[in-house]
Amino acid sequence: MNAVVFAYHNVGVRCLKTLLARGVQVQLVVTHPDSPTETLWFDRVADVAAEAGIPVVYVDDAVDAALIDRVAALSPDFLFSFYFRRMLPARLLAAAKTAALNMHGSLLPKYRGRVPVNWAVLHGETETGATLHLMEAKPDAGDIVAQQAVPILPDDTAKEVFDKLTVAAEIALWNVLPQLMRGEVPRRRNDLSVGSYFGGRKPEDGRIDWNQSAQSVYNLIRAVAPPYPGAFFDHLGRRFIVARARIASPSLRARIADKSTVGLHIAEGQLLARTGDGGALHIIELWDADQPGIPLNDLQISELATQQS
Structure with a gap:
């Protein structure tokens, strides 16, 4: 043959x-x-x-x-x-x-x-x-x-x-x-x-809309996680890539139950994201898009979450 x-x-x-x-x-x-x-x-x-x-x-x-x-x-x-x-x-x-x-x-x-x-x-x-x-x-x-x-x-x-x-x-x-x-x-x-x-996907298709459900946002993060371009959001002129995340456990989600705004929040040292359906994601690894592959440290994450709140 x-x-x-x-x-x-x-x-x-x-x-x-x-x-x-x-x-x-x-x-x-x-x-x-x-x-x-x-x-x-x-x-x-x-x-x-x-x-x-x-x-x-x-x-x-x-x-x-x-x-x-x-x-x-x-x-x-x-x-x-x-x-x-x-x-x-x-x-x-x-x-x-x-x-x-x-x-x-x-x-x-x-x-x-x-x-x-x-x-x-x-x-x-x-x-x-x-x-x-x-x-x-x-x-x-x-x-x-x-x-x-x-x-x-x-x-x-x-x-x-x-x-x-x-x-x-x-x-x-x-x-x-x-x-x-x-x-x-x-x-x-x-x-x-x-x-x-x-059809094909473009990097811009990886933009996160925190107003969507936690599962929808998580599926996007998984679908374009590195080595693909990554799911991202923009804040104060900077772009950030969510490299790794999980659906937040009930105990983690309860830590931001009083937060009404979607987006990032810090709770007991953990970076969480409130979503439009009242759910939450646990952001495990976050990158500055200008320095891909280098996770933000705790101080940088805390500053980011404070600025967004």
Whole structure:
């Protein structure tokens, strides 16, 4: 079985390694160059390919005609896309003799589109997973070939869920590869009528509105917690990032029961945030956005809470 692989990020690394472990002959790997503006907290597909002696092509923007011609000349049995950040054109998909397959980070048909893990956490889901599906011109719309679910625990951040999803993708691919290598492509309908689609997220989408419920604010904090850009609020011309938080316990919440204003409060040395539904969050780690990764000390936190009150 021969394959051309378009891949990036940790899912790309683990799925490429899974193909190689199953004995798939990977003829070419296409990946993205590292962006100097992005925090690179993930592994590099190019390193795995280089170690295995596989030719690598870097693509920043759309796939061009020359690359499509190169892939078509290889006449691969399969074309795989593992967290590649560009849609693959129909002419490229047609180069696969058996099937062109994509690994998506949700349990399709739910959370089609961009950054599905972050959206699932933001919406308070208790489960997500990885789906291997046939690629079509429409994103994440092809028949489902394999799926693997993982739980989302109440305090999981998007990074923790993404780590689980990476393993789920590996398991889903590992389990279905024997069939694929026999030329068999199991498939079931991807019913878009019962699914959902979400677009990309911008850093500004991480702005905290303390007037929302405690659970809604907490889900936002978890969904964009570092290494993602982080949930933030502005105060007196400065921006602060809530790096870690928890829903306040009843005993902690009782300490600010007499506070009517939403936002930050200090109670017995703990930084709490009153929310619009009368709930509270326990802010465990707070950063100045100009010094990310460095938690504010007790004096800085006390001054901030005093200024806001």
